Amino acid sequence: xxxxxxxxxxxxxGAGLGKRMKSGVAKVLHPVAGLPMILYPVKAAGELASxxxxxxVGHQADRVKDVLSGKDVEIxxxxxxxxxxxxxxxxxxxxxxxxxxxxxxxxxxxxxxxETVTGLIDAHKKAGASITVLTTEVDDPxxxxxxxxxxxxxxxxxxxxxxxxxxxxxxxxINTGIYVFNGxxxxxxxxxxxxxxxQEEFYITDSVEIGIRKGLKxxxxxxxxxxxxxxxxxxAELAIAEGIMRSRINNRHMLNGVTFINxxxxxxxxxxxxxxxxxxxxxxxxxxxxxxxxGCIIYSNSRIRDSRIGCGVxxxxxxxxxxxKVGDNAQIGPFAHIRPGTVLDKDVRIGNFVELKKxxxxxxxxxxHLTYLGDAExxxxxxxxxxxxxxxxxxxxxxxxxxxxxVFVGSDVQFIAPVNIGDGALIAxxxxxxxxxxxxxxxxxxxxxxxxxxxxxxxxxxxMKSEK
Numbered sequence: 001x002x003x004x005x006x007x008x009x010x011x012x013x014g015a016g017l018g019k020r021m022k023s024g025v026a027k028v029l030h031p032v033a034g035l036p037m038i039l040y041p042v043k044a045a046g047e048l049a050s051x052x053x054x055x056x057v058g059h060q061a062d063r064v065k066d067v068l069s070g071k072d073v074e075i076x077x078x079x080x081x082x083x084x085x086x087x088x089x090x091x092x093x094x095x096x097x098x099x100x101x102x103x104x105x106x107x108x109x110x111x112x113x114x115e116t117v118t119g120l121i122d123a124h125k126k127a128g129a130s131i132t133v134l135t136t137e138v139d140d141p142x143x144x145x146x147x148x149x150x151x152x153x154x155x156x157x158x159x160x161x162x163x164x165x166x167x168x169x170x171x172x173x174i175n176t177g178i179y180v181f182n183g184x185x186x187x188x189x190x191x192x193x194x195x196x197x198x199q200e201e202f203y204i205t206d207s208v209e210i211g212i213r214k215g216l217k218x219x220x221x222x223x224x225x226x227x228x229x230x231x232x233x234x235x236a237e238l239a240i241a242e243g244i245m246r247s248r249i250n251n252r253h254m255l256n257g258v259t260f261i262n263x264x265x266x267x268x269x270x271x272x273x274x275x276x277x278x279x280x281x282x283x284x285x286x287x288x289x290x291x292x293x294x295g296c297i298i299y300s301n302s303r304i305r306d307s308r309i310g311c312g313v314x315x316x317x318x319x320x321x322x323x324x325k326v327g328d329n330a331q332i333g334p335f336a337h338i339r340p341g342t343v344l345d346k347d348v349r350i351g352n353f354v355e356l357k358k359x360x361x362x363x364x365x366x367x368x369h370l371t372y373l374g375d376a377e378x379x380x381x382x383x384x385x386x387x388x389x390x391x392x393x394x395x396x397x398x399x400x401x402x403x404x405x406x407v408f409v410g411s412d413v414q415f416i417a418p419v420n421i422g423d424g425a426l427i428a429x430x431x432x433x434x435x436x437x438x439x440x441x442x443x444x445x446x447x448x449x450x451x452x453x454x455x456x457x458x459x460x461x462x463x464m465k466s467e468k
Contacts, residue, residue, distance in 0.1 A: 010103045029067060132179065143233065145159060285302070319333040329347050355371070359377070407427070
């Protein structure tokens with residue numbers, strides 16, 4: 001790491017519990033569009049090409065570390081929450097000799113974008129400042145630190161809401177908690193911040209007054225992108241952020257060629273990838289790491305999670321697809337449940353009220369209605385009749401059913417696994433298959449039918465007699 005002024009290190013503050021969330025879960029772990037909110041400032045830091053990203057954790061540190069696992073971050077543990085300046089001090093200890101720019105972000109500001117932070121950095125450089133604080137104006141500033149300026153508009157200090165008198169509380173320009181510091185300055189002053197305030201905490205906001213006293217240039221850069229700097233302190237604010245993020249995600253997909261019949265009703269998480277010419281109907285949920293290929297149609301009220309959907313797939317109303325793969329031009333639903341571990345080859349047809357779990361179906365195979373296929377390997381060109389069940393569980397362990405190519409399975413068949421069905425076999429309707437079936441064979445397992453002539457009339461006479 002060189003002492004170059006263009007170098008950037010980002011510190012993300014994520015140690016707080018968030019009492020106003022009324023939750024046993026640390027605030028930065030609450031999800032926004034499917035991701036814990038701490039991951040959004042981490043993403044922004046990566047887009048800034050930070051030389052290093054330091055995340056300060058505290059409450060539920062192990063759970064936060066698990067969320068950050070695999071991310072290019074360094075973690076610092078604030079064992080006792082003494083305020084933002086104390087958190088920054090702990091982070092600065094690992095970068096003490098750094099003289100570039102230090103960006104401070106908040107772990108509970110998930111809507112932050114790298115564009116807004118870049119604007120702050122540019123303003124900092126242009127002003128030749130030692131500290132630049134990002135501010136904005138809001139209609140209701142209660143709970144936020146206020147930006148106190150002199151008659152010339154220069155910032156004098158930041159006053160926390162708890163320490164503000166009535167005149168300062170009327171100020172609508174607030175501190176967003178996002179800063180740029182010259183590294184050398186921050187390292188020198190951070191340990192000199194005191195806790196002489198209502199909360200007896202060390203506030204990073206006090207660095208503004210220290211910088212002014214030292215005759216350094218301190219700048220407040222106001223952004224008009226209010227939603228970008230929205231902090232999350234309550235469940236209501238979490239819901240607002242969720243709505244904004246959802247709109248951003250859906251707009252991004254529309255710009256990339258995806259059609260939404262009613263985008264306000266569609267929920268898509270941040271990691272989802274969707275190709276062009278996909279049409280999505282209202283009430284759809286697409287979650288996790290799902291990838292959807294070109295030309296798909298997803299009808300209303302379906303949910304897809306952590307799955308890979310091929311090109312030209314039609315997913316009809318009210319389907320659930322989880323941790324599965326669906327091949328090109330397949331048709332699913334309506335009311336189908338594709339459970340984890342299922343792989344469907346191209347041109348497969350899965351109809352209404354069909355459930356699959358850890359099953360493979362080959363090209364062109366179909367199960368059109370009222371069927372359960374679990375722990376099964378099914379070849380290509382197979383017809384599965386209505387009411388078919390693979391009986392895969394014996395009460396102790398799961399067993400596999402293997403069905404070859406071009407097999408015809410009649411309705412209401414039970415396969416008692418483990419069992420193997422050869423290519424081209426025919427399984428008669430109503431059969432219970434307990435043994436392997438050779439290729440090309442007919443398997444039939446039924447109780448012999450007996451007809452009692454005249455029984456219905458005799459029964460009717462007996463009933464009439466008893467009623468008299």
